[in-house]
Amino acid sequence: MQYDQTVITPKGLIVHIRNGVASDENHFDAEQESRYLEKKATSPNEIELIAFVDGKVAGTAGIDAIGAQYKVAHRAEFGIGILKEYWGLGIGRALMEACIHCAKTAGYAQLELEVVAENARAISMYQTAGFVEYGRNPKGFRSRNAGYQELISMRLEL
Template identity: 60%
Template structure:
């Protein structure tokens, strides 16, 4: 699914939102490691990025060619500043209407509107792909993310008090959220 959109950030900088491409694999890998060092709110630890560059290239290429899945990157001055995407949860008749949304932003770009723009872009792509529901899980302490999702119409439908088990033994509660998209009889 093709996506391209130039935007202007809150600080006046120009930012390009576009599909991740196979040629982005090296910087996408470095981005993953960096963003996962900067916050404890993401699913994995930095050392859990075990995918090699060739496999990542293949994955990014497949996602770009997908009719349902999408990975959108935000570039500021040619640097990867943020990334978000939708993935079909399961390819079976009863679940083809559902996609999972995920997002991360480099810390130096927090608060500039990249998260807002990427969320909006992924919602648009989910609708274009024919999804009827976009879902996510977010650590309950991540108030800025929860507020962003609510701004875009996501609603809480549950909590998992033992959603993440951290290496230090702590539990992180996950808030389950969904956005019901315009139902219009589109088929996936």
């Protein structure tokens, strides 16, 4: 799946969102990253996106198939990460909207995510987009600093 778009956030920030390319944008060694991004770039139903602001990586997001079997092929998992210095500027919303668009284009019926319960800003953004909570895992995430944190599972019907 391919994606390449420039958007202007409500705060007036110009954000270029495109497929990932081999570089140091992920936590793989160069060979692993190259294989991973090549797989995403040639996949008809998965994608890894990178948001650039002034040529710098500001965040990443992607959608991954839950599975290829008929019983779960309608579902995709959505994940996003924004560098702290870019929080609150609309980049997360732009990446989320790009991923929703890509998930619809890929033919998914449901997009799913997990978010730490303490992340009120992200939860609000997801709810505004139509995501609804469907479950919680009290020890779903273990932070090096905060210990166990509750995860909220959310889904969006496409």
